[in-house]
Amino acid sequence: MVRLRIFLSFILLSSLVLVGCSTSPTGRKQLKLYSSNQIAQQGVLAFDHIKGKQKVSHNPRYKRYVQCVADSITKYVPKNVFNGKWEVVVFDSKQVNAFALPGGKIGVYTGLLKVAKNQDQLAAVVGHEVGHVIAEHGNERVSNNALVGIGLQVADAALKANDVKQSKTIMSALGVGSQVAVTLPFSRIQETEADEIGLNLMAKAGFEPKQSVELWKNMQKASGGSRNLEILSTHPAPESRIKDLQKHMNNALLIKKQSTNTPNCRI
Known part of the structure; x- marks a missing residue:
């Protein structure tokens, strides 16, 4: 019975991979198991949740400034990605971030x-953040998380079927291994891809592409050199990011x- 469940899980896993394969704007193979509408609905719900939890800035200068830049960038988002007016919100927070x-x-x-x-x-x-949306990285991340989850279930069933001792410890190790070897490196690939897409977006909008490099020099200074090793980070190190930007x-x-x-x- 256990072997049957393993076999059926493997068949399901293989079917999902075959059905969900697609190609990103840069030509990279992707796995997307969900419809764009499903992911968009989740994006809207998530945004509403964030607005309810975090303080919104009412500074009109900030609002006009950010809206101006966002409107210039989103003008070049393909209509099949989103065909409407983008909602732009400035959050009053010291976080050096955007999404x-x-x-x-x-x-x-x-x-x-x-x-x-x-x-x-x-x-x-x-441009970088909108690049994530254009490349449907949200769909890809959710799909890969689901895939990793199915894979772990199969592994767990296999361990129990073969009476491997301390299977919980092994499963825990597999969980860490899956996160470091699959999830995080894949996220770094997405970040680099979004940089390339964003660089082209800002250029189309008439912004100066070379300033993307200056931005990451500023980021490096602002961080004070305090960051995790790149291998355990979901983002490339500033040095790697600058190198990739210069390549394009x-x-x-x-x-x-x-x-x-x-x-x-x-402003």
């Missing part, structure tokens, strides 16, 4: 405005040269 969610939602923390020194650097962050810079500069946009967003 974008499926369903047309963008959040920027006021702490970021002290590190992103100009419109171009803010555009680099917003010539293409972004060409896009910028062809753009007729001249954004003028100021």
